[in-house]
Amino acid sequence: MFDRVLIFNTDSSNQIVTVADIEKLAEKKVIVSTTLEDAMAQLESLKFYIPVLVATDYSEDVQRFIQGCNRNLSCLPDLQIVVSNDPSPQLQGALYEMGIKNLWPGERLDSRLTAWVNKLQTEVKVDGSIAQNLIKLGVLVARAKKGNKIGDIDSYIKKLSEDASHDYRICYTLGNACLLRQQFEQAEKHFIACQSLNPKFIPTFTAIAQLRLQSAKPGDALTLLEKMEKLNNSNSERKALLAAAYADSGNWEKAKVFLDQAAKLEPNNAKVKEMRVRAAFESGDIPEALRLLDECEVIEEYFVTKLNEFAIALSKQSKTQEALDLYKKAHTLASPHIKYKLSFNIALAYRRQGDLPKALEYLDIVDAEAGERGFEKSGKLRIQIKEELVGGKSA
Amino acid sequence: MSLASHSVLVITDRPQSVATFRACLSQIGIKEVFAAHSFREVLETAAKECPHLFIFDSDLPDGSAISLLKKLRTDSFFEKTPVIMIRKPTKEELVEIVKLKVTAILAKPVETTALMEKCKAIFGALGHLSPYGFKGSEIPGGQNTTFRFNAAIVGRDENHLICQSSLSLVDGGAFLISPTDTTLAPLMAISSGSVKAGDKESNLFALGNIMGKGRTWVSQMAPLKPVVTLPRKVLVYENSKDRAEQLKEILNFHEIDCETVDTMQRLAQRFSGNPDDYKVVYLCETPVGAIAIPWDKAITAIPEPKRPSQVIATSAAALKARPDINWLRKPFTVDQLIENIEVALTQRGNAVAPQGQMWDKSATKEIPCSYLVKGQIISIDETGGVLELEAPATTNAQMYIDHPLFKANEKIHQVRITYCTPSAVNSKAWHARFNMIDAGISRGTFWRTLRTQFAPKPVEAIASPATAAPAASAS
Numbered sequence: 001m002f003d004r005v006l007i008f009n010t011d012s013s014n015q016i017v018t019v020a021d022i023e024k025l026a027e028k029k030v031i032v033s034t035t036l037e038d039a040m041a042q043l044e045s046l047k048f049y050i051p052v053l054v055a056t057d058y059s060e061d062v063q064r065f066i067q068g069c070n071r072n073l074s075c076l077p078d079l080q081i082v083v084s085n086d087p088s089p090q091l092q093g094a095l096y097e098m099g100i101k102n103l104w105p106g107e108r109l110d111s112r113l114t115a116w117v118n119k120l121q122t123e124v125k126v127d128g129s130i131a132q133n134l135i136k137l138g139v140l141v142a143r144a145k146k147g148n149k150i151g152d153i154d155s156y157i158k159k160l161s162e163d164a165s166h167d168y169r170i171c172y173t174l175g176n177a178c179l180l181r182q183q184f185e186q187a188e189k190h191f192i193a194c195q196s197l198n199p200k201f202i203p204t205f206t207a208i209a210q211l212r213l214q215s216a217k218p219g220d221a222l223t224l225l226e227k228m229e230k231l232n233n234s235n236s237e238r239k240a241l242l243a244a245a246y247a248d249s250g251n252w253e254k255a256k257v258f259l260d261q262a263a264k265l266e267p268n269n270a271k272v273k274e275m276r277v278r279a280a281f282e283s284g285d286i287p288e289a290l291r292l293l294d295e296c297e298v299i300e301e302y303f304v305t306k307l308n309e310f311a312i313a314l315s316k317q318s319k320t321q322e323a324l325d326l327y328k329k330a331h332t333l334a335s336p337h338i339k340y341k342l343s344f345n346i347a348l349a350y351r352r353q354g355d356l357p358k359a360l361e362y363l364d365i366v367d368a369e370a371g372e373r374g375f376e377k378s379g380k381l382r383i384q385i386k387e388e389l390v391g392g393k394s395a
Numbered sequence: 396m397s398l399a400s401h402s403v404l405v406i407t408d409r410p411q412s413v414a415t416f417r418a419c420l421s422q423i424g425i426k427e428v429f430a431a432h433s434f435r436e437v438l439e440t441a442a443k444e445c446p447h448l449f450i451f452d453s454d455l456p457d458g459s460a461i462s463l464l465k466k467l468r469t470d471s472f473f474e475k476t477p478v479i480m481i482r483k484p485t486k487e488e489l490v491e492i493v494k495l496k497v498t499a500i501l502a503k504p505v506e507t508t509a510l511m512e513k514c515k516a517i518f519g520a521l522g523h524l525s526p527y528g529f530k531g532s533e534i535p536g537g538q539n540t541t542f543r544f545n546a547a548i549v550g551r552d553e554n555h556l557i558c559q560s561s562l563s564l565v566d567g568g569a570f571l572i573s574p575t576d577t578t579l580a581p582l583m584a585i586s587s588g589s590v591k592a593g594d595k596e597s598n599l600f601a602l603g604n605i606m607g608k609g610r611t612w613v614s615q616m617a618p619l620k621p622v623v624t625l626p627r628k629v630l631v632y633e634n635s636k637d638r639a640e641q642l643k644e645i646l647n648f649h650e651i652d653c654e655t656v657d658t659m660q661r662l663a664q665r666f667s668g669n670p671d672d673y674k675v676v677y678l679c680e681t682p683v684g685a686i687a688i689p690w691d692k693a694i695t696a697i698p699e700p701k702r703p704s705q706v707i708a709t710s711a712a713a714l715k716a717r718p719d720i721n722w723l724r725k726p727f728t729v730d731q732l733i734e735n736i737e738v739a740l741t742q743r744g745n746a747v748a749p750q751g752q753m754w755d756k757s758a759t760k761e762i763p764c765s766y767l768v769k770g771q772i773i774s775i776d777e778t779g780g781v782l783e784l785e786a787p788a789t790t791n792a793q794m795y796i797d798h799p800l801f802k803a804n805e806k807i808h809q810v811r812i813t814y815c816t817p818s819a820v821n822s823k824a825w826h827a828r829f830n831m832i833d834a835g836i837s838r839g840t841f842w843r844t845l846r847t848q849f850a851p852k853p854v855e856a857i858a859s860p861a862t863a864a865p866a867a868s869a870s
Binding site for chain 1: 554582601602603604605606607608609610611613614635637638640641644645647648649725726727728729730733734820821
């Protein structure tokens with residue numbers, strides 16, 4: 001499990017680690033990536049790598065690689081290694097915030113890394129050891145966050161719970177697992193324990209802020225996040241969290257400020273994109289919302305609901321064509337199990353527009369999408385439209 | 396190259412010539428010169444002292460030099476020890492001498508410079524190593540050994556587990572702390588540094604860096620109350636504006652007051668203006684050269700016990716321990732910097748508080764324990780050896796080597812550290828030298844105790860071509 005090493009080398013001038021140093025590592029299963037795309041592709045493969053980052057300064061690539069490690073490998077920052085002879089304040093701040101403790105100088109990287117790999121192998125080899133269970137649960141949580149099956153998380157939670165009273169890493173991992181399962185009380189208990197065991201482990205602060213946000217306590221989240229923002233103001237994900245906290249408190253103006261900053265730092269951050277769409281919706285700027293929505297990779301149900309709400313409002317104002325455009329957009333984005341409701345709204349809009357044949361056409365789509373469960377309203381509307389058609393003809 | 400660690404046995408029938416040899420050898424730095432004037436004396440001294448070189452100055456009254464060397468070479472201890480023979484051998488003797496692997500032959504009367512050069516060449520080829528030495532990798536289990544130090548758990552405060560031992564720990568060493576009371580589970584801890592408390596050291600281990608089941612009973616201990624409330628104020632010299640701003644925010648995050656300056660000149664001025672205000676001073680670089688003079692003057696103007704603790708970032712590999720300085724090796728994480736400053740704040744408190752009265756221990760009872768440190772045996776020779784430890788040990792620290800080779804004999808189980816330096820290869824390891832003579836055990840006894848248990852190959856340097864070929868002197 002621990003014999004694969006992924007080195008992401010952002011040091012193009014080879015000042016930190018020389019080519020010869022890396023060549024010495026060739027006997028290990030080492031993959032060296034010099035582009036973020038390549039490194040991320042390796043991480044996305046969901047194999048377990050020991051991630052090594054070679055960097056002098058903090059950049060978007062560095063941030064995305066570290067975030068990629070946390071998302072794809074495990075939520076244990078003490079497995080990650082950063083190699084830097086003279087780290088910039090931004091890089092140091094980011095490592096502190098991520099809880100990464102292994103900052104190595106470039107010299108003798110091969111012998112250090114070999115010793116590290118051997119140490120991890122020995123630790124993890126013991127069946128049922130804390131290290132083994134922690135890593136397995138961490139990987140399961142990371143995979144579940146990416147939409148994979150939750151798997152055997154419960155059994156690992158059980159195995160680790162016995163040792164949670166004395167290991168902050170266990171508390172942190174258990175907290176994340178509970179957060180994933182929306183067991184907020186349990187998650188809080190684990191994060192608080194983690195903080196009491198290691199008050200200087202900064203990732204717990206972020207986790208608690210997320211927890212507060214998810215359990216509808218944006219005020220508490222804001223206090224924590226503002227405090228952390230002072231430590232490092234170049235983290236786009238936290239800016240997105242801050243924006244979310246402000247948004248949840250109803251302060252969309254402030255939320256927009258943080259979103260703009262986050263978008264500048266990391267234009268491709270999915271969370272930031274999503275939040276910007278929300279902000280546009282909240283301020284009623286539908287064209288901007290639709291434009292931003294086209295850039296989003298993951299579409300939350302929230303957006304579909306919002307598009308639907310706006311379409312209903314437009315429809316009530318007799319702006320039927322605009323409403324139809326929004327309904328159709330929502331329909332393309334919606335997940336299959338709710339598509340029939342949007343098709344029904346489209347049918348209603350056509351009816352309001354006077355295009356009864358088109359309305360009937362959409363009611364057929366409603367029936368097909370609703371499938372066996374059927375949709376009672378569809379039948380009633382069909383009868384009404386047919387009566388209107390007959391009435392119209394007879395008239 | 397220093398030859399101070401090498402020893403020579405001079406074999407001569409003329410006791411008056413020993414002084415001449417001593418004077419000659421001391422000129423090239425050899426301090427240990429033994430002399431023997433009879434067969435018995437030679438065998439006894441060789442067995443006891445394990446000399447690194449034999450100099451045969453003459454035949455002895457009870458036998459010839461060649462027959463004595465034959466006898467020595469039959470002992471596996473001395474089969475490869477370098478030998479200088481001072482004589483003009485006959486053809487027959489020369490055949491014997493070659494067979495006996497004599498390293499060099501010098502004709503009588505020998506010139507002191509020729510003798511000195513020859514000794515230097517022989518020891519140079521050994522490359523500082525003892526001819527009896529061998530690598531730890533040749534000892535079964537030598538690369539995975541545990542070392543044990545006696546200590547006691549005093550208690551915990553809000554941030555640290557506090558133990559007492561004779562070790563002055565620096566930041567970063569990994570320890571398995573094993574209480575003598577086996578009902579208490581052991582725990583794994585990373586040292587955060589030490590605070591001097593009377594004649595002992597209080598070793599601090601950050602609670603966040605403690606792992607293992609023992610963490611449970613540690614967290615259940617009632618925190619010790621500090622005798623004095625420690626002010627938390629740091630004067631920071633940081634020449635990068637970005638770093639200074641970052642540091643200020645981070646220290647404030649941890650409720651530590653901070654003032655920053657960007658030159659050493661300003662550091663000295665600010666400090667001299669109100670030295671009592673600052674409990675800890677952080678310097679982003681080691682103060683050396685002309686720019687450091689104002690700071691040196693300012694800090695040394697304060698007498699030692701009242702001097703603030705300094706946390707100094709450095710790139711140097713080997714660092715001299717100083718009671719008022721916590722060295723922070725670059726590159727370091729913010730985590731390490733904060734931990735060092737926290738420990739330094741505690742040390743300053745200790746300077747203010749009565750000796751050893753850092754915490755109120757009246758309500759607690761000490762728990763005897765051992766620090767178990769992982770590491771390996773790097774090399775062993777007849778005087779002692781070099782160990783690699785995952786934690787630093789201080790000079791004179793007593794420790795047990797829990798390797799079967801040492802455990803088997805009570806006399807050599809416990810050793811004393813003569814010095815300890817950071818490893819040049821592994822940033823998380825230290826190299827410690829122990830010396831058995833300090834424990835009152837002769838080299839021969841130590842060596843034979845070890846060698847009866849296994850028979851390693853001697854170091855390769857002794858068999859190198861430079862020393863193996865006999866070289867006759869023409870003079």
